[in-house]
Amino acid sequence: MIRDVALGQYIPGKSGIHRMDPRVKISLTFLFIIFLFVGSNYASMGVMTVLVAGILLATGIPLRQYFKSLKAVLFVVIFTSVLNLFYGSGQVLVQWGVMQITEGGVNRAVFIALRIVCLMLLSAALTFTTSPTELTDAIERLLKPLKIFHVKVHEIAMMMTIALRFVPTLLEETDKIMSAQKARGADLESGGLMQRVKALIPILIPLFVSAFRRAYDLAMAMECRCYHGGEGRTRMKVLKAKKSDAVAVIGALLLCAGVILLNIFLPGTVR
Amino acid sequence: MALIETKDLTYIYGEGTPFRKVAVDSVSLKIEKGEFIGVIGHTGSGKSTLIQTLNGLLRPTSGQILLDGRDIWEDPKKIRSVRFRVGMVFQYPEYQLFEETVLKDICFGPKNMGLSDEEAEQRARKAAEFVGLAPELLEKSPFDLSGGQKRRVAIAGVIAMDPDVLILDEPTAGLDPQGRDVLLAQISGYHKVRENTILLVSHSMEDIARTADRILVMNDSKAVMFEDTKTVFSRDTQLEAMGLRVPEITKIMASLKEKGWPVDTALTMEEALRQLMPLLGKGGVPGDS
């Protein structure tokens, strides 16, 4: 089923992470991602890894979901790690013709793998615990300063909201159209390249027709409700940072300071 | 031997995810050749899922579907031939149209079956006639038609494949009352001529009262009743508990019967009139003095 594709989907829940202010969540995710790359020895990287693991557990979402989101990047992780094995210097561990695996190479491979995996897990944790509306709302607020450069922040956020909102709808629609054409004997699975491209026509045309129809309907509905952009628009749910958010921010900053200190006082493994 | 038989048919959406949902729960039933079956149940009761397993669009999580005594999934590569024998018209089928002309769109199914252009066209014209599409519409673009006409084109597209079993998922959804009656009459007309098996899904009892021989009632993913139309309609209290509304006239006749009138279950106004007129002609209420 096409809609089983994990698209960084929101999984409702009641954990503390679910209830955090989305602005704080986004900011902290960015901060942690930066620090994944700041950590340059096993001690500081270890701190970051434990932190990521802690966050995953705190979201209360089955770890299976996280593994699924990793599947997509598994190939990239393995590929880059293996490639990195052969770069680097230091003590030679295995010599094999001109190829050699060095201690530095092993370290690099481990770090790269850890960084990519943690990065994916962190962003999965963010999208799993934050609904698309919350996400775009928060992005709109965080990008607000760009208004002085005449960036249409509200409009961009609205477009993102609408796009995100319609991803599942369009997937569902694709699913339905595919079923309908299969019921009429459309063969989507066999044949050469040209045949397969041709077989897409009965699916793509109805899909586009319906996407345009939806777009017109939505535009009409928005106009009927006097939507006219961000000017003077108030919101129903005003984002409010709570005490727990402040605690999270302070905790995160302390942790980052710790990582920097570990970096300074212990020798770096990779640069 | 039954034409279609299901054995403990179960379908589960999203197995192994937090969104797991049992949509069809161990359904076992037999459908004979030439029957007109009404499938009824409130929204979300699993009707659409059940019928999509019948023509192999969904593969059952467990259980079997036998067509002429053979498991349709015996050879998954041959599933397309099952889809030609068991034709399926989806809900809101008008969204599947894509060709330049109505005729070409109706020909899509027959051509996929490997028929020649002439044969496909011949079938398409006949199918268009069954659903009441005027011949001059056939050269138009399907996107220029009205909603009701588009629906007829889509239904014709499946009828043109001349399936042994025709399944229609809520074909009257969103039509005006008159369009609904006309379409239902055309479907039952087609059934009489072609004498094939039809499954008509609906959430409205009125829709299937006139035409169905037997009714399958789905509730909460389970097949709770599968009996001839009159028997099902006479269980109005049970049906209402499942959120299905029995036609008003059926309820009136049921309460008359309860009061001792010599009447029978009636599904339509005409049937009720036929029973009541003679009684009223004689005058007086039985049991009253």
Ligand SMILES: Nc1ncnc2c1ncn2[C@@H]1O[C@H](COP(=O)(O)OP(=O)(O)O)[C@@H](O)[C@H]1O
């Ligand atoms: N593609 C799908 N993915 C997940 N759940 C689905 C899907 N299609 C239907 N369902 C669920 O399965 C149940 C039965 O749906 P359906 O067969 O469409 O019922 P009906 O046609 O009687 O309205 C519903 O609870 C519905 O939410």
Ligand SMILES: [Mg+2]
């Ligand atoms: Mg349905």
